[in-house]
Amino acid sequence: MIPDGPGPLSGAALLGPRGQEILAAIDAAREFLESHTEEELLSRVGQTIDEIPRVDHLTKDVFQASYGGRKPGAPDDVLTGLGHFFITEQRRLFLDCTGGHYQMTWGYRHPVLTAALAEAERLGILWDAHSNIPGATVKRLSYKLVELCNPGLQGIAECDASGCSVPGGLDTVLLGICTGSVACSTALKIMLARHREARSDPPVVIALEGNYHGTDIFAQSMRGMWTGVVAGAEFVTLEPNDVQAAEEPFARFGPRIMGFMCEPVMMNREAILVETGYMRRIRELCDEADALLAVDEIQTGFWEPGFFHYRRWGITPDLVICGKGMAAGLHPLSAVIYKRPLDVLAQYDAISTNGNAPLAAMIALHSIAMIEQDAERIGAAAESITAMAHRVKDKFPDRIDAVHGDGHLCGLKLAKVNDALELHRRCVERGVWVRAHAYHEGHSTVLCKFALTAGPAAIEHLGGTYEELLGG
């Protein structure tokens, strides 16, 4: 049925003249990671791993400059990884304290997910399909998201029609979208469509100062980019957790406000935690102004045992956005979960061609089940990260102003920008991969977001590294 054609090419041939050597290096790195215990790996973090052959790796000379293009020096990109460790082309072993780029929920090549992937492929689960004919895994994932957003709901676990409509609840899902940027823009378009239906004056959207809701031009306008281009809307940003400052724009713009959007832990602004009391008041203000409340859980949704940070606030948003780690990094898959009366967009208003992926949905279901089954250990890891950060802060009260974030999403706010930059640089030099927010005025935070594989040993390695460097 599949026409005869050329047989599969070797991976080496596809990578060009040095393909064989490159693949051998990747394979040796895989073998190294798989044949060592976590303790052994931690003892070698930052070292060059001589068991891996030295190879001339491919350069990035045609990459965009902002993505490392045309940088002098030997390339040192990723070779392979396992759990919360990865090895670079220059054969250095890293402890990844950031879960890839905050999207590898279970780190790299988790054996359970790798086996699930092979099994799904064997069963014939499709890589992708048209959004008009979603496969069983995509449909099941939509029910699972509704179940997670409406705990205790009857029927939904069996995909039973009795649970399909939750008056006032989050019972509708748009899943045919790929990236978080498309999910955020979808939520904004829903706000816009609803506003347009009721009013003809320019809409106002409120977000938090330092927000990041993806790369759509509307979302970028919300953070002050492209000033004046999106002229038909007004953008207001607020300082997080300042209730008084929030009252003013709600009073000033009232029903012109189409919605408020925020993420629970601001991973583009020093991991600032948005507080429960603040969000409860925002919910009231949105209700008074008939504005929609959208919570961007792209960072937080699948990074805690209870799923979806907003649930701790004791309020129901109108729209919940998730993505990033939902499919554990296999393939971008995101979703907006919202209240049924907001089901107002047409199919091509918000869609991604590759967003209806049965295989990615299968991995998402696996990843969610793993979080459910491992909730206790994940909760304990979250507490250990917080405790570690506070211990470091208490040891260096002159250097560290505060601990930011919550659980796995954790920041150390340093008193001085230079200390934050230096701490970040030296951590990376030692093979401890963290991130820094110290490039905008007032920012001086070093951040981590461990993959859910990380336990006490990895967390203590990070804590010990912080302590040694801050003490030095």
Ligand SMILES: Cc1ncc(COP(=O)(O)O)c(C=O)c1O
């Ligand atoms: C809070 C938040 N919203 C939206 C996005 C955009 O997601 P994506 O990069 O998948 O488009 C990100 C990505 O980092 C994010 O962290």
